Amino acid sequence: MNKRQLGSTGLEVTTVGFGGMTIGGAFGPVDDTRKRSLTPENLRKFQGQLDAVKAAAVELGVSPAELAIRFCASNPNVSCVIPRVRTVAQAEQNAAAAQPLPADVMQQLLER
Numbered sequence: 001m002n003k004r005q006l007g008s009t010g011l012e013v014t015t016v017g018f019g020g021m022t023i024g025g026a027f028g029p030v031d032d033t034r035k036r037s038l039t040p041e042n043l044r045k046f047q048g049q050l051d052a053v054k055a056a057a058v059e060l061g062v063s064p065a066e067l068a069i070r071f072c073a074s075n076p077n078v079s080c081v082i083p084r085v086r087t088v089a090q091a092e093q094n095a096a097a098a099q100p101l102p103a104d105v106m107q108q109l110l111e112r
């Protein structure tokens with residue numbers, strides 16, 4: 001199991017547990033992996049897939065975030081989707097997004 005230090009506290013936490021909430025800023029800098037993965041180069045590389053997600057979200061009348069949660073919830077090998085939230089409104093939106101995607105939309109996204 002991967003572990004990392006929680007800021008400058010000296011506490012070790014698992015990467016799974018650490019991702020549960022944003023608390024590291026209170027104890028020191030947090031190495032946010034999104035800063036490394038969401039580079040302009042990677043965004044260009046996956047632009048076609050991002051466009052497909054946006055188009056499917058518009059088609060269903062939902063946000064791209066809701067579509068992403070529903071995509072994960074539609075996978076029969078996934079038993080629980082735990083998205084990161086920063087506000088109560090995001091938590092409420094995410095909780096409402098537990099329905100699977102229609103089969104045709106799921107197939108479209110998998111083909112990209």
